[in-house]
Amino acid sequence: MSETKVDVVLQAQAVSKRFQDGRLDVRVLEEVNLSLKRGESLAIVGASGSGKSTLLHILGGLDRASQGEVQLMGQSLSNLSASQLGMLRNRHLGFVYQFHHLLAELNAWENVAMPLWIRRESSQNSQQQAQQLLTRLGLSQRLTHRPSELSGGERQRVAIARALVTKPACVLADEPTGNLDRQTAKEVFELMLSMSKSIQTSFVVVTHDPELAALCDAVMHLKDGHLSLSSSGI
Numbered sequence: 001m002s003e004t005k006v007d008v009v010l011q012a013q014a015v016s017k018r019f020q021d022g023r024l025d026v027r028v029l030e031e032v033n034l035s036l037k038r039g040e041s042l043a044i045v046g047a048s049g050s051g052k053s054t055l056l057h058i059l060g061g062l063d064r065a066s067q068g069e070v071q072l073m074g075q076s077l078s079n080l081s082a083s084q085l086g087m088l089r090n091r092h093l094g095f096v097y098q099f100h101h102l103l104a105e106l107n108a109w110e111n112v113a114m115p116l117w118i119r120r121e122s123s124q125n126s127q128q129q130a131q132q133l134l135t136r137l138g139l140s141q142r143l144t145h146r147p148s149e150l151s152g153g154e155r156q157r158v159a160i161a162r163a164l165v166t167k168p169a170c171v172l173a174d175e176p177t178g179n180l181d182r183q184t185a186k187e188v189f190e191l192m193l194s195m196s197k198s199i200q201t202s203f204v205v206v207t208h209d210p211e212l213a214a215l216c217d218a219v220m221h222l223k224d225g226h227l228s229l230s231s232s233g234i
């Protein structure tokens with residue numbers, strides 16, 4: 001396969017991150033590099049506190065690197081204003097968290113349609129796209145359930161649908177199945193990866209489960225601030 005530049009969706013070059021905590025200088029990331037192509041899935045594993053969430057925040061433009069550069073769809077995040085960054089994020093990224101962050105007063109399809117409403121798409125079109133995607137995720141019988149009426153695995157599938165409904169170039173997922181039992185976690189994880197392939201959305205997934213990580217195209221390990229290809233990865 002040729003490594004053409006257009007294929008690269010997300011790239012980090014020598015990204016370092018320090019937190020100034022009083023007089024203490026906490027160095028979390030040290031010259032981290034990664035490159036993600038369209039439709040590719042990358043798992044990031046590492047001990048608690050190793051900086052996985054910090055890295056995802058920087059990749060998603062929610063936090064800034066102390067040094068180094070992140071490029072999303074060929075555009076460097078460091079040169080953008082807050083509003084430009086917001087627009088780029090809105091257009092190209094989706095986020096999934098460990099806890100679903102669904103809106104309690106909205107039902108499943110309304111939660112999924114929300115990002116389309118924000119983009120001012122027509123309500124009919126938004127509803128149709130949300131319901132179609134939920135159906136593909138096996139939730140056709142749960143469209144009008146509220147989050148409190150769904151199981152943990154169903155909620156995470158709704159959260160994944162919400163992240164994917166805008167067909168972003170890349171989804172950043174921080175322990176998306178960390179709150180689920182093993183069997184449900186595996187099912188949700190596999191569904192997420194198969195959706196990623198079918199709509200060619202790239203995924204960066206933080207997980208502490210090596211078995212789930214191994215389902216991704218590549219596995220990287222974060223330790224002592226350094227990110228390297230994991231020996232168990234492909």
Ligand SMILES: Nc1ncnc2c1ncn2[C@@H]1O[C@H](COP(=O)(O)OP(=O)(O)O)[C@@H](O)[C@H]1O
Pocket residue numbers: 019020021026028046047048049050051052053054055
């Ligand atoms: N806003 C912050 N200010 C100071 N230190 C932080 C901040 N965010 C994270 N850290 C520190 O950075 C390290 C990595 O945190 P985090 O990225 O949440 O790790 P992980 O997601 O791998 O568990 C921890 O030592 C944490 O205390």
Ligand SMILES: [Mg+2]
Pocket residue numbers: 052053054174
């Ligand atoms: Mg974390």
